Amino acid sequence: MSYALVVAEVRRGVFEERNLDAIGLCALMEKDISLLVTDNNNEMNQNPPSSPFGKEGLGGFSGEKLVNTIIKVKIEEALFLNPLNMVGVVKTMMDSKGKPDVIVFTHSSSGTELASYVAGYFDLPLITDVNGFDKERDVFFKSYYSDKIFGEFRKAAQGPFVITVRSGSFKEYAVEKTTPPVIETIEDFPIAEGRNFMEYVEEEKAEIDITKAEFLLSVGRGIGNKDEIPDYEKLADLLKATLSGSRPVIDKMWLPKARQVGTSGKTVKPKVYLAMGISGAFQHIAGMKDSDCIIAVNKDPEAPIFQYAHFGIIADIHKVRDKLLEVLKG
Amino acid sequence: MNLIVFTKRVPATQEEELRITGEGKAVDLSKVPFKVNDWDNYSVEEAVRIVEKTGGAVTAVSIGDAESDEVLRRAIAMGAKDGFLIETGDVLHDPGARATLIQNFLKKESVPFDAIFTGVQSEDDQFGAVGGILAAKLGLPFVSMVISIDAFESDHVIARRELEGGLQERVKVILPCVISIQTGINEPRYVSIMGVRKASKVERKVFKAADYQENMVSKIEAVKWVYPPKKGGATILSGELEGACKELLGILKEKGVYQ
Numbered sequence: 001m002s003y004a005l006v007v008a009e010v011r012r013g014v015f016e017e018r019n020l021d022a023i024g025l026c027a028l029m030e031k032d033i034s035l036l037v038t039d040n041n042n043e044m045n046q047n048p049p050s051s052p053f054g055k056e057g058l059g060g061f062s063g064e065k066l067v068n069t070i071i072k073v074k075i076e077e078a079l080f081l082n083p084l085n086m087v088g089v090v091k092t093m094m095d096s097k098g099k100p101d102v103i104v105f106t107h108s109s110s111g112t113e114l115a116s117y118v119a120g121y122f123d124l125p126l127i128t129d130v131n132g133f134d135k136e137r138d139v140f141f142k143s144y145y146s147d148k149i150f151g152e153f154r155k156a157a158q159g160p161f162v163i164t165v166r167s168g169s170f171k172e173y174a175v176e177k178t179t180p181p182v183i184e185t186i187e188d189f190p191i192a193e194g195r196n197f198m199e200y201v202e203e204e205k206a207e208i209d210i211t212k213a214e215f216l217l218s219v220g221r222g223i224g225n226k227d228e229i230p231d232y233e234k235l236a237d238l239l240k241a242t243l244s245g246s247r248p249v250i251d252k253m254w255l256p257k258a259r260q261v262g263t264s265g266k267t268v269k270p271k272v273y274l275a276m277g278i279s280g281a282f283q284h285i286a287g288m289k290d291s292d293c294i295i296a297v298n299k300d301p302e303a304p305i306f307q308y309a310h311f312g313i314i315a316d317i318h319k320v321r322d323k324l325l326e327v328l329k330g
Numbered sequence: 331m332n333l334i335v336f337t338k339r340v341p342a343t344q345e346e347e348l349r350i351t352g353e354g355k356a357v358d359l360s361k362v363p364f365k366v367n368d369w370d371n372y373s374v375e376e377a378v379r380i381v382e383k384t385g386g387a388v389t390a391v392s393i394g395d396a397e398s399d400e401v402l403r404r405a406i407a408m409g410a411k412d413g414f415l416i417e418t419g420d421v422l423h424d425p426g427a428r429a430t431l432i433q434n435f436l437k438k439e440s441v442p443f444d445a446i447f448t449g450v451q452s453e454d455d456q457f458g459a460v461g462g463i464l465a466a467k468l469g470l471p472f473v474s475m476v477i478s479i480d481a482f483e484s485d486h487v488i489a490r491r492e493l494e495g496g497l498q499e500r501v502k503v504i505l506p507c508v509i510s511i512q513t514g515i516n517e518p519r520y521v522s523i524m525g526v527r528k529a530s531k532v533e534r535k536v537f538k539a540a541d542y543q544e545n546m547v548s549k550i551e552a553v554k555w556v557y558p559p560k561k562g563g564a565t566i567l568s569g570e571l572e573g574a575c576k577e578l579l580g581i582l583k584e585k586g587v588y589q
Contacts (some may be wrong), residue, residue, distance in 0.1 A: 011493065078499075083462065083472055109493045113474040116462025119426065125549035126426060128457050132559075139553050144455055145343040149350065149357055150556050151423070151455075157549040194471030194504045198488070203496035215587035221344065239588055251372075251514035263494050272587045279344055293585050295578060296564060300345045304558070311581060312564035313574050323575045 004031035005093075005100040006067070007086070009110055010038050010077050012200070017171075018111075022104040023066050024170030025163070028133055031101060032068045036093065038080040039072035039185070065176040071097075074187035081110045083117035084192030090118055092189040099160050107164040108263075115164045125161040127153045131169040131282075146279060147304040167263075167286055206258030213242035214271045218261055218288070221248040222277020222298060222317050229254055232276070235321055238328045244268070246278045262287035277317045280305030331386040331482065335377040335447040336432075337370040337405050339398045340454040354554035366401045369449025373511035375518040377447045378409035380482050387411040389441065393428065395419050399534060406529035407521045413532070414441075418539035424548040425459035432460070433467045434542035445487070446508045450475055458510075465508035473503045474510035 004026040009016045015037075026033045064070065071093060079085050090103070103118060105111040107129045119126035132141035132150070139152040140163065155161040210216060217236045223229070236243040243259065250260040261268055263283045273291035278284060280296075280303055288294065289308055296309035297320050306312050313320055341362040349358045377388045389412045390405035392398040402413030416435055422428045435441070446465075451458035458474075465472030473489050477498060481488040485505055490498045492512050503509075567574040582588035 011497075083466075087466070109475045109491065112458050113462060113472070113491075116425070116459040116474075117466045117472055119459070120429060120463030120466025123426075125424075126457075126459055126463070127550055128425075128459050137553075141556075142456070143558070144555075145341065145348055145357065146453070147558065148343060148346075148348050150558050152354075152553040152556060153423075154551045154553050155549065156551040157547070161549075192471075194507065195473060196502045198500040198502055201490060201498040201500055203498075215582070239582065241587070247513070253517065257496070264492055265496060267495070270587075272582060272585050274582075293581070294564075295581065300347075302347050303345075306564045306566075307558070307561045309564035311578070312566050313578065314566060314568075315571060315574070319571060320575060323571050324578070327572065327575055327579065 003034050003100050005103045006033060006035050007105050008035055008037040009106050018106045018167035020171045020174045021167055021169050022106055022165045024173035025165050026104060027175060028173045034069040034071055035067040036071045038077045039074050064181055066174045067181050069182045071184045078197035082195055083114050084195050086114045087118055087121040088189040092186055103162045105164045107166045111164050115162050119162040125155040125157050128164040129166050130163050131166040148302055208258055210242055210244045210259055211266050211268050215241040216244045216270045217241040217274045218244040219249055219276050220246040220278030226254045235325055246284045275305055278305055279303040331381055331384045331444045332442050333377040333388045333445050333447055334443045335374050335388055335390050337374055337390050337392050337401045338367040338452050339364050339394055339401045340367045340452055350555045357555050366404055367449055367452045368513055369451060371518045372513050372515050373447045373449045374405045374408050375516050376511055402534050403526050403529045404521055406532050407525035408519055413534035415536045416539050417536055423552045424550045425457045426463055427546050427548045428460050429463035429467055430546040431542050432464055434544050444505050448510050450510045450512050461508050461510035471503045471507040473501055475512045476509055477512045477515050
């Protein structure tokens with residue numbers, strides 16, 4: 001039977017919201033959808049959740065109905081999200097159910113890790129970070145060159161192919177089916193020894209919580225070097241804003257990790273988000289797009305962030321900073 | 331430890347205006363400056379640091395045209411012992427084809443290694459997939475989004491992977507394996523022009539990609555290049571800088587975050 005396989009990401013018992021984008025793309029492709037999900041009700045789990053969608057569920061949202069089949073995998077989540085085991089799970093599933101048309105993962109830390117390993121193992125075509133689909137022309141869109149260009153890609157080989165889906169791209173296409181899903185179970189597959197989960201490590205508690213701030217002044221790669229930071233601190237002080245940053249600034253250790261906005265840092269929703277020198281990689285956008293008011297300052301008029309901002313100034317950020325300091329002091 | 335680390339020369343497109351040519355056939359990069367892929371810079375640094383502790387050698391490998399020699403010289407200046415260029419004028423969009431080329435190369439040239447390092451992704455194509463595909467093809471364990479290597483022992487690695495929202499997971503991975511490095515894992519050393527010049531004296535080996543094409547077929551097709559769809563877009567505060575800044579302060583007052 002022709003079907004799409006969605007590999008769900010359940011992390012610490014929570015069904016991640018980005019799975020809905022993977023389900024949504026399959027719905028847009030008009031596929032019969034099978035959801036492969038770790039079965040947290042197994043006896044190895046200490047806190048069995050009531051639904052296969054995790055302890056938290058989906059905030060009253062009955063996600064089960066979005067798919068035709070739920071394939072519960074009798075395995076702990078940390079083993080399930082290990083690429084070495086995933087190939088065994090997929091193989092066992094394909095042996096019993098037949099090959100899917102497409103295998104869809106989330107474009108997340110674990111999703112890309114799993115997808116690339118599965119594609120390599122089964123020698124399948126792979127398109128990652130898909131953010132659009134044109135059904136008529138059968139092409140998938142993925143971003144290139146700092147999100148300034150989209151490539152249209154198509155698979156060029158027979159048989160199944162693998163996709164990872166950018167979070168926030170297809171959620172709205174996930175719709176409830178009229179009939180409840182068929183529940184299937186798989187077990188008995190090899191557990192690999194080459195890689196083992198040891199523990200989760202939480203971020204250290206910091207003195208500041210940027211998610212509580214009403215006004216964030218956020219700086220990015222465009223600030224150029226560390227010596228510029230004190231003047232932005234000064235500006236933040238005068239504006240009574242909290243200073244935060246995008247990934248490149250945190251990577252270079254110009255600001256502490258606790259001040260990072262983005263998927264690997266914090267998701268923020270302040271009243272005002274003032275972004276200076278941030279071009280707007282999607283991992284950053286995902287962490288701030290729900291702010292009430294977004295103001296972007298960047299010298300590059302093509303910077304993707306201007307597509308998400310409510311207001312923008314196209315100028316050298318240091319000049320804007322200095323002018324603001326001058327006006328505020330004057 | 332013998333470590334292989336891949337490094338790529340990529341266009342620095344952050345602040346460049348890009349133009350699509352030939353009705354979507356190509357993207358004009360002729361005026362764009364090139365640089366080492368950010369992820370690879372961290373990856374080279376990490377490999378060099380490990381070898382400085384354990385002994386052994388780092389071999390830097392790049393796939394690309396003759397210009398890619400630049401990133402090999404850079405890697406050598408950072409501490410790599412050898413630089414191998416797998417030369418090709420073709421742009422390989424398919425990460426599967428790229429991984430097959432690497433697999434063929436490693437086998438044919440019998441390059442010994444305890445671990446292979448790659449960056450999580452390259453800045454230009456943002457696929458983030460070569461490391462994983464290569465590991466699976468070689469039948470080796472794989473770990474990606476590595477933000478810390480806590481221990482590098484004779485037979486295993488303890489690594490921390492970056493997940494979302496500040497969470498990490500610690501894993502033990504058996505050697506040999508493939509490790510994909512995330513940015514921010516270390517502070518890459520400064521590379522001076524003098525350093526690169528000195529590195530030029532170390533011979534780099536050039537191999538022809540054409541010699542490693544077995545089973546190398548592109549399983550995906552790049553159909554066309556397009557500009558991202560425009561959303562609503564921002565209201566641009568234009569005119570004199572002072573006027574724009576005052577307008578900005580007005581918005582902050584209106585939103586109630588600044589008095």
